[in-house]
Amino acid sequence: MPPITLLRPIHTLEQTPLDVALEPTALDMRLLTHRISAGFPSPATDYMEDGLDLNDYLVRNKPATFLFTVKGDSMIGASIEADDKVVVDRARTPKHGDIVVAVVDGEYTLKRLYKRPPRVELHAENPAYSPIVFRDGNELVVWGVVVGMVRRYNAKG
Amino acid sequence: MATPQFALVDVNNFYVSCERVFNPRLEGVPMVVLSNNDGCAVARSNEVKALGVKMGTPWFKMQDLARTHGIQAYSSNYTLYGDLSSRVVRILQAFSPDLEVYSIDESFVRIETVAHLHGGGVAMGHAMKQRIKQWTGLPVCVGIGPTKTLAKFANHLAKKNAVFDGVCDLHALPKAQRLEWMQGIEVGEVWGVGSRLAKRLGAMHIHSVLDLRNASPQHMRTHFGVVMQRTCNELRGVSCLALEDVVQPKQQIMSSRSFGAPVESLQELHEAVATYVARAAVKLREQRSEAGAVHVSIRTNQFKENQVQYNAAITVALPDATSDTLALTRAASQGLAAIYRAGYEYKKAGVMLLLLRDQHARQAVLFDNLVQREKSSKLMAVMDAINVEFGRDTIRASASGTQQRWSARCDNRSPRYTTRWDELPKVY
Numbered sequence: 001m002p003p004i005t006l007l008r009p010i011h012t013l014e015q016t017p018l019d020v021a022l023e024p025t026a027l028d029m030r031l032l033t034h035r036i037s038a039g040f041p042s043p044a045t046d047y048m049e050d051g052l053d054l055n056d057y058l059v060r061n062k063p064a065t066f067l068f069t070v071k072g073d074s075m076i077g078a079s080i081e082a083d084d085k086v087v088v089d090r091a092r093t094p095k096h097g098d099i100v101v102a103v104v105d106g107e108y109t110l111k112r113l114y115k116r117p118p119r120v121e122l123h124a125e126n127p128a129y130s131p132i133v134f135r136d137g138n139e140l141v142v143w144g145v146v147v148g149m150v151r152r153y154n155a156k157g
Numbered sequence: 158m159a160t161p162q163f164a165l166v167d168v169n170n171f172y173v174s175c176e177r178v179f180n181p182r183l184e185g186v187p188m189v190v191l192s193n194n195d196g197c198a199v200a201r202s203n204e205v206k207a208l209g210v211k212m213g214t215p216w217f218k219m220q221d222l223a224r225t226h227g228i229q230a231y232s233s234n235y236t237l238y239g240d241l242s243s244r245v246v247r248i249l250q251a252f253s254p255d256l257e258v259y260s261i262d263e264s265f266v267r268i269e270t271v272a273h274l275h276g277g278g279v280a281m282g283h284a285m286k287q288r289i290k291q292w293t294g295l296p297v298c299v300g301i302g303p304t305k306t307l308a309k310f311a312n313h314l315a316k317k318n319a320v321f322d323g324v325c326d327l328h329a330l331p332k333a334q335r336l337e338w339m340q341g342i343e344v345g346e347v348w349g350v351g352s353r354l355a356k357r358l359g360a361m362h363i364h365s366v367l368d369l370r371n372a373s374p375q376h377m378r379t380h381f382g383v384v385m386q387r388t389c390n391e392l393r394g395v396s397c398l399a400l401e402d403v404v405q406p407k408q409q410i411m412s413s414r415s416f417g418a419p420v421e422s423l424q425e426l427h428e429a430v431a432t433y434v435a436r437a438a439v440k441l442r443e444q445r446s447e448a449g450a451v452h453v454s455i456r457t458n459q460f461k462e463n464q465v466q467y468n469a470a471i472t473v474a475l476p477d478a479t480s481d482t483l484a485l486t487r488a489a490s491q492g493l494a495a496i497y498r499a500g501y502e503y504k505k506a507g508v509m510l511l512l513l514r515d516q517h518a519r520q521a522v523l524f525d526n527l528v529q530r531e532k533s534s535k536l537m538a539v540m541d542a543i544n545v546e547f548g549r550d551t552i553r554a555s556a557s558g559t560q561q562r563w564s565a566r567c568d569n570r571s572p573r574y575t576t577r578w579d580e581l582p583k584v585y
Binding site for chain 2: 061062063064066067068069070071072074085086090091101103106107108109110141143
């Protein structure tokens with residue numbers, strides 16, 4: 001079935017001049033509200049800076065940075081608790097002592113990297129968890145290096 | 158001037174790879190990503206490709222195969238794909254600012270002025286591939302050549318042949334070898350040729366990429382027109398297509414979707430149409446255009462052959478071009494009311510904004526209502542700002558309804574890992 005074409009303008013009368021007449025703001029005059037300084041410019045102008053942005057502080061490399069929500073208590077010794085958000089930078093090369101997001105048995109795990117060849121281990125910061133040890137044929141997959149953490153108090157979610 | 162050198166960087170099985178970045182269990186598992194409304198496979202993992210599943214296969218047709226091989230199906234998660242795509246583009250921009258984003262998963266990059274910094278095309282290709290993999294987790298292939306068409310071709314070789322290890326610089330190969338690769342690949346693989354033209358070329362004994370390269374460009378022009386002539390020249394290394402860095406404003410904006418459940422009532426159709434108008438209108442305002450007409454279409458499910466079929470469309474001209482969601486919705490509703498017939502099960506509705514023009518290139522209208530116009534643009538700016546801040550559809554015209562039973566199905570969509578606080582990946 002060919003499309004029906006209806007090219008009749010609709011509601012032309014909606015735009016009668018009457019509308020304008022009844023609208024007092026149409027006659028509003030705008031007053032300039034800025035002050036135009038006639039004297040010397042403020043000496044502080046050259047020292048003006050933008051406010052602080054937490055993104056700048058936490059995120060070094062935007063395209064490589066991801067956030068994760070922490071679950072569980074395996075890192076409480078490093079002051080990382082459940083529901084904290086960790087900032088993970090994939091561009092960093094993981095070093096001994098870094099806190100990393102690793103993939104173990106298809107799950108993400110947050111641990112401190114212990115790397116003193118030939119020993120490669122993931123350590124929890126909680127005595128209730130034992131280290132995860134990687135032996136030959138059992139390769140450690142690091143997803144990214146934790147470079148920051150954020151927590152909100154008294155806030156839901 | 159140096160010979161141009163184009164790199165085409167293309168993410169392998171993009172949607173599937175995005176899903177795998179955030180779900181390590183999916184590595185090596187046969188999987189597909191389905192189109193909107195969970196209809197057809199729009200991305201396949203290599204395991205699924207190996208089973209012979211073609212692009213666009215409807216999900217219901219692979220049920221048996223899925224059961225036998227344990228194929229996982231994901232609904233498309235465009236929010237996630239869009240975010241990862243923009244990360245890839247940012248990484249590439251640091252390699253060379255001369256870049257054209259060709260699609261969500263491929264970009265052309267001009268590299269002739271910077272390749273030497275990395276030790277040549279192949280080395281630079283590997284550097285891009287390695288960095289994108291490390292920073293985003295996405296695997297890419299890089300094809301390099303003196304023209305866009307050859308870069309595309311090189312990318313195809315890199316993708317299909319393990320010897321290249323994901324990076325192929327066509328002109329780093331000895332000429333004899335390059336021609337040999339061209340001879341081994343069907344002409345239908347060439348960018349812009351496709352299967353229909355390949356058939357016609359076949360009738361002229363042009364079967365391989367090499368055959369087309371060796372054909373006379375003049376001859377190709379006589380038989381197929383200027384586009385084929387250009388392709389032929391590009392295959393010979395004569396660059397005819399430049400990077401298109403400026404995105405042309407769209408001439409029309411579409412928003413259409415199949416419904417999750419069939420819809421019969423005018424009221425529900427009306428809600429769907431109003432929602433599509435709202436989405437299209439956001440895009441309209443983003444590119445600072447106004448629409449002069451709205452096209453509305455509705456149809457029943459054409460695949461249900463035992464069902465009575467109806468489809469209709471209408472173009473409603475606006476008295477004055479606008480980008481106001483409310484005015485566009487009003488026009489669309491009038492059009493819908495004119496074409497709606499009761500007693501059918503509707504499957505799909507669509508809205509197209511037409512006769513687009515620049516917001517500033519406006520013609521004065523005799524009864525132009527400037528006050529109304531200014532109010533409307535302020536209202537739209539506030540509405541867009543709130544929806545950006547709090548998520549799409551936080552504020553919308555009440556015509557869109559609040560139930561949206563007709564809304565598209567996306568039963569198995571993964572979380573929006575990178576854009577929602579409450580959907581971040583979890584780490585234990």
